[in-house]
Amino acid sequence: MTIRSKRKEEHLQLAQKFYQKEKMNSFDQVHVIRPALPETEVDLATIKTTMFGKKVAAPFFINAMTGGSAKSYIVNKALGQVARRTNIALALGSASILNKEPEQLDSFLIAREENPDGVLIANINGKTLPEQAQKIITELNADALQVHLNAVQEIAMPEGERNFYWLDNLKDLRQKITVPIIIKEVGFGLDPKTICTLKKAGFKLFDVAGSGGTNFAQIENARNPKDLSYLNDIGLPTVVSALAAAKQQVEFIVSGGVRNPLDVFKGLCLGGKYVGISNQFLQTLLNHDEEYLQKTIVNWQQELAGLLAIYGQHSLSDLSNIPKYYDLELKNIIEQI
Incomplete structure (x- = not known):
């Protein structure tokens, strides 16, 4: 097993080790006001939408x-099956490893083979060259490309990158890549300045990926002989990062610590176009099996439709207009940011 593949396996193990199902985060500090007289009914059609030209x-x-890695092949095979059966999109982990280890392609390609017609999103790091990125997109027949910004993770990683000059390459990617690009953090939140800079550079879709869920500083610190645990708490809360994106008037995905359908609903009410869930679904799969994960996702779909009904909503398009308020601690951060 190569160093890179070993790291992928360790990430899976450590994500499971540090997972906390009931972990508190910024979603708990957001309160959406519900009408006692909603005048609606539960209808799964109200939560249907499109992603990158495909119905989900x-x-x-x-x-x-x-x-x-070998284990990630098994995981992505199961995720591809579940995504197909539940008709939701699937984003893969970073495929930048393929630039040096092309033999690992099958561990990514299996997801597309299991879900040939669904929405599949490829993922690369910020220094992957456009030619390499396009090759990955073509091989996976990807509908979109996530480019992750993970400086904190890299600095906590003992063998991580130490050069964070990424902007010029990001601009080059935007010019040459043939599918939509999503700029994504990895659990430390996109800040207002970065969103503004990248908006001016022509990027249109962001995944805020704030703190509150998987903590890659904590994961990498567990692999590091040095103690860099002081990095664990430097992330921007998901809700704050989402509101920063909303203020910049860009389209954005809410992710980072999503635990249940109510968190999904709140993410949409904050203005998110979509909501991404990683570790919650990963742990469901690892602790049970793909059939259990499939049942969980179907339940989430039904429960999200139920939330729209009890909040008096008939479609996703109006959710950002629902009145809401924030706990004082979170409100104070929002006002300062």
């Missing part, structure tokens, strides 16, 4: 997790 059953999806 819900606005939430399986966000980037893994790829590039």
